[in-house]
Amino acid sequence: xxxxxxxxxxxxxxxxxxxxxxxxxxxxxxxxxxxxxxxxxxxxxxxxxxxxxxxxxxxxxxxxxxxxxxxxxxxxxxxxxxxxxxxxxxxxxxxxxxxxxxxxxxxxxxxxxxxxxxxxxxxxx
Numbered sequence: 001x002x003x004x005x006x007x008x009x010x011x012x013x014x015x016x017x018x019x020x021x022x023x024x025x026x027x028x029x030x031x032x033x034x035x036x037x038x039x040x041x042x043x044x045x046x047x048x049x050x051x052x053x054x055x056x057x058x059x060x061x062x063x064x065x066x067x068x069x070x071x072x073x074x075x076x077x078x079x080x081x082x083x084x085x086x087x088x089x090x091x092x093x094x095x096x097x098x099x100x101x102x103x104x105x106x107x108x109x110x111x112x113x114x115x116x117x118x119x120x121x122x123x124x125x
Contacts, residue, residue, distance in 0.1 A: 011103040012055040015067055018103075019048035022074070022096045029088050036081040037089035044070060044077075048100060055107075064104045071101030 023045025025031075026038040048070045055063030074097025077083075078090035 011107045012052050012063075015055070015100045015103045016049055016052035018096050018099055019045050019052055021045070022092070023049060025092050025096075026089070029092055031086060031089040031092075034083050034086050034089055037078075037083040037086055037093070040074075040077050040081055040083075041089070041093065044074060052100075055104075061108065064107045067104035068101050068108070071097045071099070071104060073097065074100065 022041050025045070026034075026041050032038050048067060051063050051066045051070065055067060074093045077093050077097070078086075083093075084090050
């Protein structure tokens with residue numbers, strides 16, 4: 001297993017735990033009465049948990065990109081789906097989204113090939 005995979009391994013499992021929290025949070029944080037927020041949390045949480053699980057067990061960076069996209073979706077979902085006025089649901093979605101996006105971006109940064117490409121682009125070569 002490459003060293004970068006070992007270094008990003010914990011980010012995948014942190015995202016996995018956050019995704020599972022998101023999936024059950026409508027019932028534990030008491031916002032299950034809001035249909036859009038509940039559906040978004042349950043579906044996105046389960047999907048992100050599956051993606052994070054595969055990200056932790058394989059070396060494909062596509063899982064990290066999917067987690068990044070899912071995290072960004074969770075940040076904007078309260079506004080797109082109309083539950084931005086339900087503060088508990090909106091803050092939960094945004095906070096979990098920011099953390100998952102941060103962890104996946106961190107894991108992507110640790111990828112040596114992507115890091116080399118990034119540095120070449122920034123150097124103007």
